[in-house]
Structures are given as structure tokens and as C-alpha cells.
Amino acid sequence: MLTYQTPLDLVRDRLPEKPVACVRPDRVALAADWFQENFPGEVLYAVKANASNWALDAIHAAGLRWFDVASENEIELIASRFPAATMAFMHPVKSRRAIERAYFQYGVRIFALDCEAELAKIVAATNGAKDLTLIVRLAVSNSEAGLPIAGKFGATRDDAPALLQSARRYADELGVSFHVGSQCMSPSAFRDAMNLASSIILDAAVTVDIVDVGGGFPSAYPGMTPPDLKHYIDVIEECFEEMPVLENADLWCEPGRALVAESTSILAKVELAKDGALYINDGSYGNLFDATHCKWPFPIKAHRAAGAFEGEEKEFKLFGPTCDAIDTLEGPWLLPADINEGDYVEIGMIGAYGVAMATRFNGFGETDTIVVKDAPWSSMYAEVEKPETNVVPFPKKRRIRGGQRRGW
Ligand SMILES: Cc1ncc(COP(=O)(O)O)c(C=O)c1O
Incomplete structure (x- = not known):
């Protein structure tokens, strides 16, 4: 798998046409x-x-x-x-x-x-x-x-x-x-x-x-x-x-x-900006089912290959690529006001029930995968020092058959 330091590095290097699962x-x-x-x-x-x-x-x-x-x-x-x-x-x-x-x-x-x-x-x-x-x-x-x-x-x-x-x-x-x-x-x-x-x-x-x-x-x-x-x-x-x-x-x-959950973000390309909505190349029938269905505050950021975004942020609605109206991520998603066709959005914290839920409806849903080295948006786990050698599995309790019942 290709490895980049950040999803933005991939955007700058390749301008990906398909949605990309950026995995950690x-x-x-x-x-x-x-x-x-x-x-x-x-x-x-x-x-x-x-x-x-x-x-x-x-x-x-x-x-x-x-x-x-x-x-x-x-x-x-x-x-x-x-x-x-x-x-x-x-x-x-x-x-x-x-x-x-x-x-x-x-x-x-x-x-x-x-x-x-x-x-x-x-x-x-x-x-x-x-x-x-x-x-x-x-x-x-x-x-x-x-x-x-x-x-x-x-x-x-x-x-x-x-x-x-x-x-x-x-x-x-x-x-x-x-x-x-x-x-x-x-x-x-x-x-x-x-x-x-x-x-x-x-x-x-x-x-x-x-x-x-x-x-x-x-x-x-x-x-x-x-x-x-x-x-x-x-x-x-x-x-x-x-x-x-x-x-x-x-x-x-x-x-x-x-x-x-925290391992993966999805990078999607903006195909059109129209009337306060962004039409992107991934959505409810793709890797963003959970983001649509759960309506949780999934984190988002915008990426531009060349140059910087300018001015204020504003609220957008996102439309996925299929013809179904359900393929809508209502948000509101706060993004740079000048985000436009050819820019990208990265939706984070979607490693669970994201890629796993993607369909091929309407011929969409093909996704590339790259490894990235940046930190996830948030984490339940403190960084721990990893030993050089293979991790030794937690020693399991051995259960002896025919033991005593307790709490009776
Ligand atoms: C039987 C069973 N075990 C475990 C899980 C995983 O649940 P979660 O992703 O909430 O940890 C599920 C999810 O539906 C389940 O059905």
C-alpha cells in the first residue's frame, strides 16, 4: 500500500479521482x-x-x-x-x-x-x-x-x-x-x-x-x-x-x-459546489453510511492541492454521487466558504462501519486505500511505548472444567 505522511500529501501528489480510505x-x-x-x-x-x-x-x-x-x-x-x-x-x-x-x-x-x-x-x-x-x-x-x-x-x-x-x-x-x-x-x-x-x-x-x-x-x-x-x-x-x-x-x-473507528479517514473529491451544497464522490451508499445514518459530529477538513483556502468558513450540506436522495449528508459541515470543484474533503473517525458498509450502487463505491502517518482526530487510547519484539498476548485465565458455582 502507498504510504504518505498525511492525506494532503496524497492530494498534492496524485489528485486522486476515486475516494481514498486513509488508514492508520x-x-x-x-x-x-x-x-x-x-x-x-x-x-x-x-x-x-x-x-x-x-x-x-x-x-x-x-x-x-x-x-x-x-x-x-x-x-x-x-x-x-x-x-x-x-x-x-x-x-x-x-x-x-x-x-x-x-x-x-x-x-x-x-x-x-x-x-x-x-x-x-x-x-x-x-x-x-x-x-x-x-x-x-x-x-x-x-x-x-x-x-x-x-x-x-x-x-x-x-x-x-x-x-x-x-x-x-x-x-x-x-x-x-x-x-x-x-x-x-x-x-x-x-x-x-x-x-x-x-x-x-x-x-x-x-x-x-x-x-x-x-x-x-x-x-x-x-x-x-x-x-x-x-x-x-x-x-x-x-x-x-x-x-x-x-x-x-x-x-x-x-x-x-x-x-x-479512529484508524481511518475518507478522502472524497468535490465534483461540484452549488447552492450551499458540495457534491462529492463518496456518500451514504459508499464509505459514509455511518456518517449519514448516525448523524454524529464526524470531523471534517478541506484540502486543496495548490494554494490556500481564503476567507471565512461556512456551513455546507454534502451530496454523495448516486442518484438517490438518501445519499445526503445533511451536516451542517463547516468548511471554507471558497471550497470548490477539484478540492477535497476528509471525513475522520470512520474506520468502523465505513469501508465495511460500502456498496457498488450506481457503479460507484470503488475506493483506494493508503497508509497515513498523521494522528487521528481524537483517541480513546494514550500512546504507549511499544516493545521492539512481537507483542506478547495477555495471559488468559485457564478455566478448569467442573469448577464451583459462586454467588448462589
Ligand atoms: C454480536 C455483536 N458483537 C459485537 C458487535 C460489535 O459492536 P460494536 O462495534 O458496537 O463494538 C456487534 C455489532 O453489531 C454485534 O452484533
Whole structure:
């Protein structure tokens, strides 16, 4: 991959015609290091957030070996790139073929479910396998999430105890999981979810081997600064100690956004300036879905290949390249008043659910990728001294089967 010090250097050198993902693999490595050092359990990268090879490689090189996968394609991708990786098939609804291939062809043993029908499907598609790790996904509040994803998956408070009992009959290891919603702005959401999980486990009176607190760990967007990530870990650790699970139960998390968000900015060319709007060559159907959909204050700056911008800044609306009116980033986006055709905008903090969401609608969506060396707009992670040698993965707790239950 081409490397430039900054996106502006690329603009000056090449006047790129296509949108460009300006990526900072060192920021992904830093985030992966942080999670492995601070999370007291297993860290699974949620591949959906950004499945680019450079991001996966940075995560793997940082020592992370567990991946949360949601589809056959994600399984194939991880298996081919990292044959020794552990994959957890965490989509609560899977096709029989996907389960069968995951189990028999790719050695996947960890499956999520949120209802009896999915449990039956997993048991049948694996020929009644005896070595399954079954993770029951619970429905929890998403009220603290910048991007709630509730209402689609998760066993309800009423149904979950019976489902846990059913799953226990088929599980070599049994876990509970939940998702507090993406960009969770308060650690209290994890506390509430873990307390709910505890009361469900007590009702079910089953032995639980794994607690998976899911994703939802936030990134720092301008004007949307979450508490320090350490607070989230402290709350999770404290609540985990109180849960009615095996004394030596494992704790997992599945961060997506928090590992990759700050790594990438998207450089898009201005094709036309008209009536207070800029028509750019990337948009909602391309790498800017999250920026459109979430309406968060994604940071932006303007770049001009030759000469400087002059005068005041003013508010613009951005239009993406496709013919659909949805392809609009309302903003308002504050940019130099004289920005015009042939200039560029760089939208930052879009490493999660950016490139990963791009379509080819209308023939657009082709994106180049370069590595840049400048700092991201903001960061959840303090710079840490990296050792010269390979990073040694965080030592995992070894769980001994048949341990004592606690908190009963
Ligand atoms: C099961 C599961 N785990 C983890 C994640 C990652 O979430 P986030 O990017 O908010 O950390 C998602 C995202 O939708 C998910 O569905």
C-alpha cells in the first residue's frame, strides 16, 4: 500500500479521482494492545466493523486471536487469513448450511442463539455434537447507546431462563451474551445488563461457564466524548465478580467500533459546489453510511492541492454521487466558504462501519486505500511505548472444567 505522511500529501501528489480510505494501522494495533492489556478476559474482534485485510492484519499482529464472525464469508475470510484463529459464530440467526459448514469445515465450536428454534437448528446441523459452546444472547436495554441495535435479537427476560436450561442440555460449555448497543456512552449500561443476566441465570439455576459482554465500547467523536474506557472495564470486572456463574468462568468481550473507528479517514473529491451544497464522490451508499445514518459530529477538513483556502468558513450540506436522495449528508459541515470543484474533503473517525458498509450502487463505491502517518482526530487510547519484539498476548485465565458455582 502507498504510504504518505498525511492525506494532503496524497492530494498534492496524485489528485486522486476515486475516494481514498486513509488508514492508520498503528492506531488499530494500539487499540488492540489496550484491550488485551486491560480487559480481564478474552477479546474477540467483531469482524463486521472493518474486515479490510490491513485492519485484520494489524489486529492479529497485535496478538489478538479470537474473532466474532457473523456469516460464512467472514468465517472463510478469517480461516484463510489466520488458520489458527478461534472463531465464534455470534449471529443469533444462521442458515443450517452456514452452521454445518462452520462446524464441519472450519472447526467452529462456538455458536450464539436466542430462541429454541435456533438451538434445534444448531443441534441438528452439527449432528448432535457434544463439543458445542452455546452462547445465549439476552435482550438488554440499549438506552445509553449512540446507535441502538435493540429489538431484533436477544431472548426476553421471560423466555431466557427456559432457553438457558434447554441450551445447557446440549452445551459442553454454556454462556450468556448481550449487546448494550453501539457507541455506548455510559458504563452503567454494562452494569444493568450484567445484573439482568445474573437474575436470569438465578431463575434458570444452570451452570454458566462464559459471560460475553459483547461490543458497544465507544470511540471519541468531536463533542461526543465518552468516559474513559477504563471505567467500562472496572464496572464489567466488578459486576462479573458478583455473577452467579462458575468460580472460574470466562469473561469475553466483542469490540468492533472501539478497535477500528479512529484508524481511518475518507478522502472524497468535490465534483461540484452549488447552492450551499458540495457534491462529492463518496456518500451514504459508499464509505459514509455511518456518517449519514448516525448523524454524529464526524470531523471534517478541506484540502486543496495548490494554494490556500481564503476567507471565512461556512456551513455546507454534502451530496454523495448516486442518484438517490438518501445519499445526503445533511451536516451542517463547516468548511471554507471558497471550497470548490477539484478540492477535497476528509471525513475522520470512520474506520468502523465505513469501508465495511460500502456498496457498488450506481457503479460507484470503488475506493483506494493508503497508509497515513498523521494522528487521528481524537483517541480513546494514550500512546504507549511499544516493545521492539512481537507483542506478547495477555495471559488468559485457564478455566478448569467442573469448577464451583459462586454467588448462589
Ligand atoms: C454480536 C455483536 N458483537 C459485537 C458487535 C460489535 O459492536 P460494536 O462495534 O458496537 O463494538 C456487534 C455489532 O453489531 C454485534 O452484533
